[in-house]
Amino acid sequence: GRPAAAVDTPRATQIVAPAPDLTDQVPPGATIGDYVGEDLMVPMRDGVKLHVQVWRPKNGSDPLPVLMSRSPYGFSMAHVGSLLTASYKELAADGFIFVLQDIRGRLGSEGSFTNLRPRKAGASGVDESTDTYDSIDWLEKNVPANNGRAGVIGVSYGGWTAAMATIAPHPALKAVSSQASPNDMFIGDDFLHNGAFRLDYAWSWVTALETDGRTMKPFDFGGEKDAFAWYLRQQDLATLDRQHLGASMPSWQNFVNHPTYDSYWKAQRTTNNMGARVAIPNLIVAGWYDQEDFYGPMSIYEEQEKGDTKGLNYLVVGPWNHGGWRGSGAAYGPYEMGGATGAWYRKEVELPWFRYWLKGEGTLNQPEALVFQTGSNRWQRLDGWPLKRGTATRRLYFRAGGKLSFDAAPRGEAPADSFVSDPADPVPYRERGLIKPFMSEGSSWSTWLADDQAPFTRRNDVLFWQTDALAEDLTISGDIAAKLFASTTGSDADWVVKLVDIYPTDASVPTALRGRQRMIANDVFRGRFRTSYEKPRAITPNAILGYRIDLHSASHVFRKGHRIGVQVQSSWFPLIGRNPQTYVENIFRAKPKDYKRQIHAIYHTPVHASAITLAVVR
Numbered sequence: 001g002r003p004a005a006a007v008d009t010p011r012a013t014q015i016v017a018p019a020p021d022l023t024d025q026v027p028p029g030a031t032i033g034d035y036v037g038e039d040l041m042v043p044m045r046d047g048v049k050l051h052v053q054v055w056r057p058k059n060g061s062d063p064l065p066v067l068m069s070r071s072p073y074g075f076s077m078a079h080v081g082s083l084l085t086a087s088y089k090e091l092a093a094d095g096f097i098f099v100l101q102d103i104r105g106r107l108g109s110e111g112s113f114t115n116l117r118p119r120k121a122g123a124s125g126v127d128e129s130t131d132t133y134d135s136i137d138w139l140e141k142n143v144p145a146n147n148g149r150a151g152v153i154g155v156s157y158g159g160w161t162a163a164m165a166t167i168a169p170h171p172a173l174k175a176v177s178s179q180a181s182p183n184d185m186f187i188g189d190d191f192l193h194n195g196a197f198r199l200d201y202a203w204s205w206v207t208a209l210e211t212d213g214r215t216m217k218p219f220d221f222g223g224e225k226d227a228f229a230w231y232l233r234q235q236d237l238a239t240l241d242r243q244h245l246g247a248s249m250p251s252w253q254n255f256v257n258h259p260t261y262d263s264y265w266k267a268q269r270t271t272n273n274m275g276a277r278v279a280i281p282n283l284i285v286a287g288w289y290d291q292e293d294f295y296g297p298m299s300i301y302e303e304q305e306k307g308d309t310k311g312l313n314y315l316v317v318g319p320w321n322h323g324g325w326r327g328s329g330a331a332y333g334p335y336e337m338g339g340a341t342g343a344w345y346r347k348e349v350e351l352p353w354f355r356y357w358l359k360g361e362g363t364l365n366q367p368e369a370l371v372f373q374t375g376s377n378r379w380q381r382l383d384g385w386p387l388k389r390g391t392a393t394r395r396l397y398f399r400a401g402g403k404l405s406f407d408a409a410p411r412g413e414a415p416a417d418s419f420v421s422d423p424a425d426p427v428p429y430r431e432r433g434l435i436k437p438f439m440s441e442g443s444s445w446s447t448w449l450a451d452d453q454a455p456f457t458r459r460n461d462v463l464f465w466q467t468d469a470l471a472e473d474l475t476i477s478g479d480i481a482a483k484l485f486a487s488t489t490g491s492d493a494d495w496v497v498k499l500v501d502i503y504p505t506d507a508s509v510p511t512a513l514r515g516r517q518r519m520i521a522n523d524v525f526r527g528r529f530r531t532s533y534e535k536p537r538a539i540t541p542n543a544i545l546g547y548r549i550d551l552h553s554a555s556h557v558f559r560k561g562h563r564i565g566v567q568v569q570s571s572w573f574p575l576i577g578r579n580p581q582t583y584v585e586n587i588f589r590a591k592p593k594d595y596k597r598q599i600h601a602i603y604h605t606p607v608h609a610s611a612i613t614l615a616v617v618r
């Protein structure tokens with residue numbers, strides 16, 4: 001597995017591109033465009049030194065603010081080149097002192113790496129917030145011609161370090177932008193969703209970062225390009241690291257040893273670490289098509305909002321995949337966005353944000369929530385998210401014969417649809433030819449949510465309901481949830497729900513989009529956590545039980561002539577590891593014999609009325 005050189009949509013974090021022997025020292029006197037770089041080691045309170053690259057404009061002597069990005073992925077010269085000339089281009093043209101820091105234990109920094117180190121973990125009392133504090137303190141005193149103000153910006157892991165920077169902040173820290181920051185790895189971000197394990201992502205990420213603490217070696221799948229086939233062959237997940245790498249990976253063993261929502265996960269939850277009172281302005285950025293961390297930024301915004309008495313917590317949600325705003329943002333897969341939304345955001349939103357807070361220049365014309373409405377391709381300036389007025393909660397009911405309707409089922413209609421769910425033949429999350437390990441050569445992981453969802457409806461183990469063609473546009477704005485009434489002949493089951501926008505088949509849409517099913521919302525729920533994430537329980541076989549599945553939110557116009565569709569299935573492989581469908585205490589330790597095919601049913605009667613709840617704009 002040599003890492004891929006590029007993917008079709010640029011991403012901001014460097015987890016696809018680096019060479020295995022990545023080093024991130026700046027050659028003496030190196031320049032990129034108008035910037036000149038320098039390598040420094042910055043002392044922390046416990047004596048550990050962290051490596052930074054400092055990039056400042058070659059000319060000009062005016063004091064400038066420090067803008068830090070902190071990352072575990074390293075800053076190779078190629079990566080810094082793309083930052084200064086592309087993804088930070090607008091900021092670079094305005095002039096900042098960019099400080100790029102390897103976090104503790106990574107690349108050129110000393111100390112040891114802990115994945116998502118919680119606040120004040122360990123005896124030494126250091127964490128990402130104290131490391132940021134100590135770095136800013138040292139930089140303000142030692143970097144010539146700085147103006148005494150600092151900010152932090154980053155995407156994903158880097159976005160998380162920006163969020164953590166707001167904890168007990170240094171007085172010089174004036175603003176951050178935490179972009180696509182995970183919030184809770186058990187509930188909704190990279191590693192698990194509602195207790196269901198994100199197998200390929202977790203394995204690929206952990207092995208790349210933890211095989212050798214200082215570099216990034218994508219896992220060698222031994223020439224196997226078909227991730228579906230590779231993962232299906234793995235019989236003992238608990239020892240996967242020892243089997244393939246001869247050593248245990250700390251994060252992998254944490255997944256194995258913490259199969260419920262215990263203190264390991266709760267201590268990591270970003271909003272459990274951040275202060276309840278918002279003290280540092282934060283521009284929170286999320287993408288509707290973020291294949292990694294969408295729950296994170298949305299829930300961080302929502303929870304921080306409760307303590308935002310000074311009005312410093314802001315939200316931007318655009319039509320982007322993970323980090324897509326650092327690229328052009330003109331399209332996502334085949335879906336055009338009506339303009340370069342990423343470039344627009346950087347110039348009109350992000351640059352004014354940092355100019356205002358770090359340079360005292362310009363005015364802040366930032367709405368509370370800047371939200372891109374998909375389907376109509378327009379930005380909306382809102383006074384909150386989700387909006388509390390202007391929408392009505394409406395239910396789209398599953399009905400007999402594959403119909404989806406705002407009218408609930410009458411008495412006497414066929415009560416349920418059932419299917420066989422076979423762990424030996426799980427539903428692939430993409431068409432088989434596209435399922436490569438996410439970090440591998442030729443992987444199009446970053447656009448998988450743009451895949452046409454129509455082909456999956458041909459499988460017998462994917463249930464599908466659709467509305468009639470819409471007589472008028474239907475606009476949703478806000479939270480989406482599924483209420484499923486379901487049974488299984490087994491004692492555990494996963495429930496996957498996808499909400500899709502079905503394009504017409506006629507000439508009213510471009511050829512490539514005809515009949516296409518566009519993903520609008522989705523998630524998975526692991527049945528054992530039905531009543532509690534802390535105390536999982538077996539499902540009573542054949543009992544009809546209710547499940548509420550959070551499908552997050554959307555701002556979307558289903559156009560006249562389109563249909564709304566819902567798919568329900570019980571596997572999504574290898575995005576999600578398989579559920580044995582027999583209750584075992586720890587799924588990582590399930591034995592091959594525990595994996596059994598079962599019959600699942602979804603009910604749609606007046607009493608057990610499975611439905612999708614939407615916030616429909618009045």
Ligand code: PG9
Binds near residue numbers: 015182190292
């Ligand atoms: N989604 C990535 C990540 C963040 C935090 C922990 C683990 C993975 C990332 O792109 O950085």
